[in-house]
Amino acid sequence: MTQELHIVGGGLAGSEAAWQAAHMGVDVVLHEMRPEVETFAHRTGNLAEMVCSNSFRSDDDEQNAVGLLHWEMRAANGLIMSMADKHRLPAGGALAVDRDPFSESVTAALRALPNLRIDYGEVTELPRDGHWIFATGPLTSAALGAAIQQETGADRLAFFDAIAPIVYAESIDMDVAWMQSRYDKGETEAERKAYLNCPMDRNQYEAFIDALLAADKTEFHDGESAGYFDGCLPIEVMAERGRETLRFGPMKPVGLTNAHRPEDKPYAVVQLRRDNALGTLFNIVGFQTKMKYGAQSDVFRMIPGLENASFARLGGIHRNTFLNSPTLLDDQMRLKSRPNIRFAGQVTGVEGYVESAAMGLLAGRLAAAEILGKPLATAPLNTAMGALVHHITGGAEAKTFQPMNVNFGLFQPVDGLKGGRRGRKDRYKAYTDRAKADWQGWLAGQ
């Protein structure tokens, strides 16, 4: 006798979770509020609607982490990938998708499953009984958001992301930057050197402010900006309020001594903070921004020490409902306080169509295995799926947790390979080879 699995939200994640669980033989009820209740971004009543761009990004499974995630999902009979492949549009090395036929095909494929029922209507509570996956996405309905907050505490569910850019540590010039916490604060040596500092002289600061003011910015979508802002002003807005505002805010130079040139007093300092336990990623403190991506790379590479920076992700501010997953979810993606409930997709603090669908795939398999009485270990750490789920459920800094794309900075290093830019191609190939072998092993064990 199997028990039903209820999945709330028929987006990228919920559709994939439903497909996976149904294929494992579990009866599934998929709850979707559209078209009855709408969001500001969705246009149709289809499942798995792509709300903005039509790109699944790079399809290179040897040199790109998102391409590797494509590969892993294809190997796991992923519905989202198979329909994306079927409705692929020419786009060079990227996987672009013909969005309407794509979401219509996902809807039709799910409707055709004999053990899956679609129940149209809004779910507004976290049920106490039964097996549930909540994959309600960045635009989770207000009533459900309130119910989640009641369970988790108001400070553990955010309604906006305010993402500062994240830089690969290996691409920072440490002949210019140095490690030091302001006023050397901290009990331990690690705490006293918790920040990475990039100094600016007056000319560099003035040029940086000019570039910020001139940069192309993105606008909020209609209906997106309600309730926006407190405490997360974009840096360009701070610069618009006065040329000195940043120097008295996130770029203040006080309490820091340039370790390379102690006699030089910096006019401003950009600080970066460790973003993961591995120490491979650093975020630029207080640098959330609405600048367009192209402009961001140009402007941030004006910062001394970051001239050759590679970005694991660029900054942004969006309407985005997401959990503080590192504190709330276990590695099975279950709510620690209510283990009959899993979360999946963007609401867990991953970012992007592919990452959301991937977390749906994993949650669907984990939930179905549990219902069938054959619990599964979560995805292996060295796979793209595993690196991502490990990051959101524990590897990320909980205090500063913001949504994350899959990227090689989340991967454990492979021993014996050259660091830096020169070794990058071999390193990425080693990551993807290792991931593919581990992923196949995980699938074969089911």
Ligand SMILES: Cc1cc2nc3c(=O)[nH]c(=O)nc-3n(C[C@H](O)[C@H](O)[C@H](O)COP(=O)(O)OP(=O)(O)OC[C@H]3O[C@@H](n4cnc5c(N)ncnc54)[C@H](O)[C@@H]3O)c2cc1C
């Ligand atoms: C405006 C906007 C633009 C974006 N642009 C991009 C982009 O260009 N590229 C990219 O990779 N990512 C983009 N994202 C981020 C994200 O990858 C997508 O939103 C993605 O669709 C997330 O997948 P998901 O399954 O987690 O959520 P969704 O695809 O949004 O699916 C969630 C589903 O849950 C339903 N739902 C919500 N609340 C309830 C409820 N209480 N009861 C029942 N059903 C409910 C919703 O109607 C929806 O169908 C964007 C996000 C937003 C908000």
